[in-house]
Amino acid sequence: MKVSFDFDGTLSRKDVQDFAKELIGKGIDVWIVTSRISTEPALEKGWYWIEKQNDELYKVAESVGVVKDKIVFTEHIDKIVFLKDKGFEFHLDDDEHELILIMQSKDSCVPLNVGHFSWKENCLEVLNK
Numbered sequence: 001m002k003v004s005f006d007f008d009g010t011l012s013r014k015d016v017q018d019f020a021k022e023l024i025g026k027g028i029d030v031w032i033v034t035s036r037i038s039t040e041p042a043l044e045k046g047w048y049w050i051e052k053q054n055d056e057l058y059k060v061a062e063s064v065g066v067v068k069d070k071i072v073f074t075e076h077i078d079k080i081v082f083l084k085d086k087g088f089e090f091h092l093d094d095d096e097h098e099l100i101l102i103m104q105s106k107d108s109c110v111p112l113n114v115g116h117f118s119w120k121e122n123c124l125e126v127l128n129k
Helices: 007-011 014-025 039-044 049-064 096-104 119-127
Strands: 002-005 029-034 071-073 088-093 110-113
Touching (some): 007 014, 007 049, 014 119, 049 071, 088 096, 096 110, 110 119
Parallel strands (some): 002 088, 029 071
């Protein structure tokens, strides 16, 4: 089983980090799919602050147990473009626009809103189907 988490406003939260660790401990394949720009293209554009921001992301990923190969920077492209047809069970995000696009795509990936009071239960429900 494979799941995806947004970073900003989602996996940047301690409660979501703890949940991601739990999933990894159960053998779930956890990915980070973020709209951020990866460091190299940002540096080419002179956006030097991006490196520090992405270092924070990498630090959280390491503490959670997500390897760099499972971090996707969509560089402001809709996340569904990456997620579609890749077998993700769910994508947890705080961006309603991204979640709506995932829903409209009719992909098997279930869009879940971390802003909903029962986000964790919703994630577990998808995994237990």
